[in-house]
Amino acid sequence: MKVQVNNVSWMVESQRIVDTVHLEIQSGEFVGVIGPNGSGKSSLLRMMYRLYHPTTGTIFLNGRDIWSISAKEVAQNEAVLPQESVSDFDFTVEEIVFMGRTPHKKLFDIDTKDDDEIVKNALSRVGMESFAQRIFRSLSGGEKQRVLIARALAQQANVLILDEPTNHLDIRSQLEILELLHSLKVTIIIALHDLNIAATYCDRLYLLQTGHVVAHGQPRDVLTPALIETVYGVHAEVEIRQPSKRLHIFFTPKRANKACT
């Protein structure tokens, strides 16, 4: 399932939040969208999952304009973990995951044995099968994200879009969520804040600044000290660790830096 964002802009009261962005994501890729707060990551993702209508430009899902197909059909192909928190009403974990079946149901359809199986599988893939009857609201942050990933799996979509799913999670939970996502065989488009995590897990990155894509490509090409300095305004050193060849980014305080030179 290919996702194509074609010269898309999004304006709010003559202010360009997203400015002529172009991206192309191939089937099976793990793509990170990074950039500082207010750089337009969430707005861009929201257009990609058909919540916001682009002011100009078009978003294609497998070659079809997502606004030419119904919300339901988009939901059959794209599953989303939005930033929105779940409301005060109590649902069990299982009921939350069952909601993933919504886009596949017609007016008179009831839940079938197949749905039961799909939900059970989704829960076991995220390691939450023993939580099925727990109240969703009572779970920890990491557990909640796992359940929402299970809901996305139950949706059986080929593309999974996540808007900062590791916010407010402790480091272990963050890594577990990313490992879990990495093990899924779907296209992943994910907004991330932690550049080291982005460097570790993403095949490709898009770096946003004030609504523009300022760089894209493999992590080692995007996460350079110069670009990090320009976009985030911080000093960084980038090291390639041996023998893993993994990128490691250190942030150095400006004051300390000056003292050394």
Add this chain to the structure above:
Amino acid sequence: MPSRDDSNPKSQRHLRFSTLLLVLSGILFLSIILGVSLGPVSIPINIVWNVVAYKIGFIPAGNWSAGVENIVWLIRLPRVLLAVVVGGGLAIVGVTLQALVRNPLADPYVLGISSGASVGAVLAIGFGVLASYGTLAISFAAFLGAILAFVLVYTLANLGKRITPESLILAGIGVGYIFTGITSYITLTSNNRQLAGQVLAWTLGSLARANWFDLSLPTLTLLAITVYLMLQARNLNALIVGDETASVLGVNVDVFRKWVFTLVALITGVMVAVSGSIGFIGLMIPHMIRFVVGSDHRKVLPLSVFVGSIFLIWADVLARGFHSAIDNPIELPVGVVTSVLGGPFFIWLMLKNQIKRRAENL
């Protein structure tokens, strides 16, 4: 070895839900029979049974008086059935509105619809507006008031071209205050000194005016809307989690909210027109049900209808009982009973639920 279904917790919960539904149907049926039997003139249950069977055409006339026959068939049965329809209707409206504005404090009256109905009613009671409609004048005027309020709320909430939970609640409260002010002004400046009492009694709700003719429209409305909402239960589930969640699950949130709000306003208008604004049911019954079965609308919607019906039958039985017990010239408005009885019951349920939750979290 246990069979697969026995070990599946889901099938147990389904069983529990269907058992609950079955038990409630039984209680509802018994409540209807008892509700007809109890009152200032108490009528033995077997007579109630026989009169109804005779009227439907199952058995020949028996040796009961015409008075008893009239009380059962023309007064009590329509009244009890109206309680069933209004109680169920208010409860399902409460469930739906709470999902629609994602606020557990929403009730059928938060959206200003009953305030609009009150203006219509006060005009009909105080100034004989629509008097040509005879006994239906108050209901009809109240319904028109409700529709006017709905149109205003809808238009105001939709000014941003999108109805959000916030815009809906704020528009509803604003319009509600305006209409409440108008009702108070008309009542206080009127030369008719009894108007205030009559308006208050109407506002608190009564099922005393029930008759077979008045029953048909509310019944049809309730049936149609219950079926429709049941078919939309999945979408309501998604919506109550969040607008964005609903949207990414394929629900067309704007259109869905507008359409369901319109239906809910319509059924509220119909219910208020035939019974006044009976409180408590729309706000609290949904919570009671959620305490027991959670928030899945496929369970909450039907169970609420049953419990709302049963609750209002008994509240009305008590209102009638109070009337005869203290020889009061004015019948106690049923809304007084629902609030005074329902409040403590709700608090008890809430405490029980909190204790249960605390135990689960330990």
